[in-house]
Amino acid sequence: TQLLEQSPQFLSIQEGENLTVYCNSSSVFSSLQWYRQEPGEGPVLLVTVVTGGEVKKLKRLTFQFGDARKDSSLHITAAQPGDTGLYLCAGEHGSARQLTFGSGTQLTVLP
């Protein structure tokens, strides 16, 4: 069974602060996907990183895939209240593109 450890579980910060969320595993994944989930809705993909060492930017969000494709991070610069939500990392593996999810990071950005 693949495991993906995500930290921190909860994060409450002031508007304008920076933050980083981490996902770590001992397993190698074919890709690492980051999702965001709003209350009452299913997760929605933010980004997919595929190559070891890859960095992708989505406005104020920066995603990085570790060189060995076992870990990833999400960095948010100058967080805004609209960034509030549950962030989930997921490692892709298997022929059916199964995902193993981290436990999630509940982010609250206070105005």
Add this chain to the structure above:
Amino acid sequence: DVKVTQSSRYLVKRTGEKVFLECVQDMDHENMFWYRQDPGLGLRLIYFSYDVKMKEKGDIPEGYSVSREKKERFSLILESASTNQTSMYLCASTWTGGHQPQHFGDGTRLSIL
């Protein structure tokens, strides 16, 4: 846009009942998945299917079964519901090729009394 539709948003059932959760996708995806989501545990894979009538156990299949008679529909069955199956259930689908995202339904919040 991809649409994954789960038949119920909220469901309340009694211990011992047989419960059916239905999921339909409209994008001709080969792969479909059922997860349960519990606070602090993220999403855990129950079962998945990569083709009609094909199914594979995920990480927590005990107490569940699935059915995929048509490509667009994937059903999750709780054979004899128990209180520890109270949870949010999420269905997802995706194509086989490439590093495609999974597209999720909005979930069914199931309470077993």
